[in-house]
Amino acid sequence: MHLDPATLLIVSSVMTLLVGTLFMLSWRQALSSRALALWGVAHILGASRPGGLALRGQIPDLVSIAVSNAVVLAAYGLIWSGVRSFEGRPIRIDLALAGAAIWCVLCLEPNFYGSIEARIIYASAVAAVYSGDAAVEFWRGRRERLASRVVAVTTLGLHAAFYLLRIPSTLLAPPPPRLNPLTSPWVAILCFVTLLFSIALAFTCMALVKERAEREQRIAASTDPLTGVANRRAFASAAQAALASHRHAALLLFDLDRFKAVNDIHGHAVGDAVLMGFCAMVASLLPREAMLGRLGGEEFACLLPDASPAEALARAEELRRTFAGLAVPELPSLRVTVSIGIALARNGSDFEMLMRRADAALYVAKHGGRDRVAVADLEHAA
Template identity: 55%
Template sequence: MALDVPTLMVVSVFVTLIVGLLFLFSWNQGRRTRALAILGAAHLLGAVGSALLCARGLIADWISIGVANALVLAAYGLIWSATRSFDGRPARTGATLAGAALWCGACLVPAFYGSMTARVVLASGLAGAYCALAARETWRGRAERLPSRGPAAALLASEGALYGVRIPLALAFPVGMGTQPAPTPMLALLCFLAILYTVAVAFLFVALGKERLELEQRRAADTDALTGVANRRALQSWAAAQFRRGEATLLLLDLDHFKRINDTWGHGVGDAVLVGFCTAARALLPQDGILGRLGGEEFACLLPGTDRARARQVAEAIRRSTALMRPAALPGFAVTVSIGAATGRDFDALMRRADRALYRAKDLGRDRVVWAEEEAAGPATRRGARIKVGSV
């Protein structure tokens, strides 16, 4: 089946235009992902450039060659800028427009402007470089686990590779002098691939925007609104996954006399204490540890594994850092934390043991760490389950 080049070029213009409008529509729904707006502008700019390319022979050559390709290269620069924006990296306006500027400068040289081969080599090299940079930027953010990120990076990389293949082909089969391209099967194939890439890029980056929004919503549902640490549901889910793999150490933490802080200094200071405590505690946790708020001034920390020495170090570090929370603006202010700890792999039993150890720490004067095994060696005058077992 023969592919008609002029028809494919016109179709490419309309597809690019529609994709640009789709990006702008998706961005306008929430205006959260600025990258979608940049991609929309890029595709609209690309559609204008492609339309001018289609009009070659009907309009002045300096417009259909010089201006048209400059707009297309600027569009690729914006696509690269959009991938940077998607992951919160700053835009580089100069680098974004450098390809278009270089193209315009080269077109001022008569020998270059008159050589179809030279123009194909430069345009392909610049477009391919922008695609490669966009693929790199997309892949750099892979720590944020979005399902469409890998395919998007691969798509951009393959588009860059396709432009790279055009360069040796143009050099091996030079087109010669002139301004009007011949409608070869290769040109038809490139037009067809351009349409496919445009649609695929639209699908993947709109998907990326939705995946990030869903991820943020899941995080919000699993995060305590005040302190930013895990809430009960998230902590329980994480614990269930961990206990399927093996044992862990559970630390139950309770800020001592927290009601007195609220009554004396006000709830604003009390909230600041909770936030400050969580900030300090999280900084002391190993990478595989998790801190969660059970409610009020009660927290739980899960440390995978059975390394008692490491868990003791973490618990003592949290206790000491809490005792250092003495702002100069509040003379007489003091806050301490009592910690009960236990190691095992049965979650309900672990909660009970750690809770008893926490009560023992309070009975012994607070501001200390008590392990379940140590608690079992001595009497505890106050026992019970303040924290409902299995409801973490």
């Protein structure tokens, strides 16, 4: 079956409109994701370009050329804004609409408006800049490991490359004056590129939103909501894996002394602040490879991979002294200390056994006067 260019343009317009509607429906289910709304509006606006080309000659040129292309350039700016929103960066609506605004000003100039080459080169350059920078924005956020991120970068990068290629092609083979766009081979190419880009971007962006939601759920399931450190289950799993891959390690168990009194005297808000402050202090003093988790209540644990006995003891003493020295000017009567039990692992020790030994050492520290460090019997560890 033969499809004439006008039919191809109408199909492209309808498909782009459907993609935009799909984005908007997805946004209604996740209102916190402004990126979905921006991408939806962008595709709904972008559907006007193929329709404008298909109706060339049947509607005023001012609408089919100036208005429809301005709307499409604004759509590319909104796609770029959606990517920035997804990556947690400020949305610059002024920059997103700058390409369309400059296009409208240029169309007031007869020499520009009457030149097909100038219009193609400018529109292609703007689309390439927005698409290319959107690809860069996605790439900058690669520290957040999402499976579809590379696909998104590739999709936007190829789209930008297509428009960049169109610029020298137009310069080398300028379209004849007063060319009917429906007779140009670029029309069919644009149709397929628009269709592929819209569909690929829709699937990729929605996959990114879904992957981020799943990742946040996994993090929430493994993170203590108050302090932001690993919860007991996540810490135990990570510690067991670390013990299997490191010959030496040290497990530190912390118990904040007389923490119930802090809650009773100063209130639970102050108690929560003490817990969060303790985790922040530990995270700032320990090496990056250290694993910190909350076991429950005022009890915490830390695994130091490859730590020697002397290093583990030095780290524990530093933490104990620093925490005891913390003071809040607004609460001069607040005094906080911590007791620490240390157990040393050798040659793939079992995590549960290591926990029991560290807990025994912590018991010694607590019943020996609190605010001190105790080390489990090394002979027992052997």
